Amino acid sequence: MVEPYGYILKPFDKNELHSTIAIALYKSKKEKELLYQKWWLSTILDNIDDAVLAMGLDGNITFMNPAAEALTGWKEIDARNQPAEVVLRLEKSEIDNSLDPAFRNYFEEEIDQEKTFRLLRTIDNEKIFIEYTHMPILDEKQQTIGYIDTFRDATKRKKMKTIWKKQKK
Numbered sequence: 016m017v018e019p020y021g022y023i024l025k026p027f028d029k030n031e032l033h034s035t036i037a038i039a040l041y042k043s044k045k046e047k048e049l050l051y052q053k054w055w056l057s058t059i060l061d062n063i064d065d066a067v068l069a070m071g072l073d074g075n076i077t078f079m080n081p082a083a084e085a086l087t088g089w090k091e092i093d094a095r096n097q098p099a100e101v102v103l104r105l106e107k108s109e110i111d112n113s114l115d116p117a118f119r120n121y122f123e124e125e126i127d128q129e130k131t132f133r134l135l136r137t138i139d140n141e142k143i144f145i146e147y148t149h150m151p152i153l154d155e156k157q158q159t160i161g162y163i164d165t166f167r168d169a170t171k172r173k174k175m176k177t178i179w180k181k182q183k184k
Contacts, residue, residue: 068164069152070099077161086145086168088138103164104136105147132169144170 020039023032060067066083070076076099079091087094087102094102135143146169152161 066166106134
């Protein structure tokens with residue numbers, strides 16, 4: 016359970032003991048730092064209002080925050096390892112005039128990094144108007160290692176735009 020940070024073979028000398036202890040202390044410190052960063056990022060993602068959904072290169076979901084669960088109706092535990100297009104069922108909205116490919120083809124096409132508006136069909140077939148972004152996750156060599164989608168309910172924004180257009184006429 017404890018997972019040792021090192022070991023010493025007998026017989027050992029004092030220098031070997033000191034270096035093994037120094038390495039063990041360093042590994043322990045770095046592990047604590049990683050756990051703290053993971054906790055910090057998890058807290059942030061769990062408490063932002065925007066829905067966040069991450070997926071691997073295969074397009075299968077690896078992470079969903081509570082906002083994404085609320086909008087899609089899926090629980091992360093059920094969505095994990097599912098193809099993104101099964102969970103995030105998107106349709107073009109009437110105000111989206113772009114010629115983006117169907118969602119499942121996003122993994123093969125160049126990524127459009129601008130926000131678009133879509134209709135999200137929830138697990139219960141409810142339609143929600145969303146503002147949506149699909150972005151690559153890049154490693155240190157700028158190679159795509161996955162994708163992240165962020166989205167938010169834009170129903171109020173759509174209503175305001177419709178009211179504004181009517182008043183403008």
